[in-house]
Amino acid sequence: MDHKFYCKFIKPDPLLDSFVENIGMFHNPGDEAKDVVILPDGRVDLFFMRSGSGPFRVFLIGLETEPEQRSIPPDTIAFAVSFRPLAVEYILHTSIAVLLNSGKNLSDDFWNLNEQDLKSLEIFTEKITEKIRKLLPASVDERKLNLFKLIYVSNGEMSVKELSEKTGWSSRQINRYFNQQFGLSLKAYCNILRFRASLGHIAEGKLFPELNFTDQTHFIKEIKKFSGVPPKELSKNKNDRFILLSVLKQK
Numbered sequence: 001m002d003h004k005f006y007c008k009f010i011k012p013d014p015l016l017d018s019f020v021e022n023i024g025m026f027h028n029p030g031d032e033a034k035d036v037v038i039l040p041d042g043r044v045d046l047f048f049m050r051s052g053s054g055p056f057r058v059f060l061i062g063l064e065t066e067p068e069q070r071s072i073p074p075d076t077i078a079f080a081v082s083f084r085p086l087a088v089e090y091i092l093h094t095s096i097a098v099l100l101n102s103g104k105n106l107s108d109d110f111w112n113l114n115e116q117d118l119k120s121l122e123i124f125t126e127k128i129t130e131k132i133r134k135l136l137p138a139s140v141d142e143r144k145l146n147l148f149k150l151i152y153v154s155n156g157e158m159s160v161k162e163l164s165e166k167t168g169w170s171s172r173q174i175n176r177y178f179n180q181q182f183g184l185s186l187k188a189y190c191n192i193l194r195f196r197a198s199l200g201h202i203a204e205g206k207l208f209p210e211l212n213f214t215d216q217t218h219f220i221k222e223i224k225k226f227s228g229v230p231p232k233e234l235s236k237n238k239n240d241r242f243i244l245l246s247v248l249k250q251k
Helices: 086-090 121-135 142-153 160-167 171-182 186-203 216-227 231-236 243-250
Strands: 006-010 020-028 034-038 044-051 057-061 068-072 076-083 103-106
Touching: 006 121, 006 243, 020 121, 034 243, 076 121, 086 142, 086 171, 142 160, 142 186, 160 171, 160 186, 171 186, 186 216, 186 231, 186 243, 216 231
Parallel strands: none
Antiparallel strands: 006 020, 020 076, 034 068, 044 057, 044 076, 057 103
C-alpha cells in the first residue's frame, strides 16, 4: 500500500463554471501527520473530511489573505468543493465576511451526503454536481458575473476604476459588496489572484515577476506576504508542504 500523501483536483461540469472552480480530494493514508501550508487562492472551500474511523465532518473555509500552517492527521481523507466567490451568494446563500482567514463547522448531514457518496472522487463529483445543479439560480446579476469574469481573465491586474467602468457598477458599491459578502476589499481580492497567477510561474522555475509588479523587490515582498517565504524557497517546496504549488507542478 502506498502511504504517500495524495491529492487530486478536477474541473467541474461546464454548467457550474461560474460558481465552482474545481472539485477535489486529498488523502493522508500514513500513520504520521502531514504538515502543510495553505496559501491564499481566492476560493471558498467546502470540506467533507474524516480521520481514522470517525464520521465525516463538514466545514466551510472562507477566503484567506495570509498563509496558514495546518497539520493533516494520519489516516485522513477529505473531499472538497472549491467555490468561486459568486457561489457564496447564489449557491450557499450566506455571507462569509466573518470567515476571513477562518472557517466554521456545518451540520454532518449538510447536503445529505452519506458514506457511499464519499467512497471516491468520481462518486463525490457526481453527487456534488447533481446537488449544485439543483441549486443553480434562475438569474444572476450581470454586473457581478461580468466583474468576476474580468477579474479572472486579468489575473487580478485590472484596477478598481477600470473594473468599475467596464461593469457600470460604482467602485464604492463594489467594495461594499465585497466587504459585506467576503470580508475584504476588491483590491485585496485582486492581489490574491495576482499572487495565485504568479504561483504558476514559480512552479515553472520563473523567480522574477511575469505580471504587473513594480519591480523585483515588490514581487518578492508580495510573494512573501502571501506565502511566508521568498520565491526561491517557495519554488523548492520542500516536502511538498505547499499543496497548491505541488498541484500546479503536476500540470
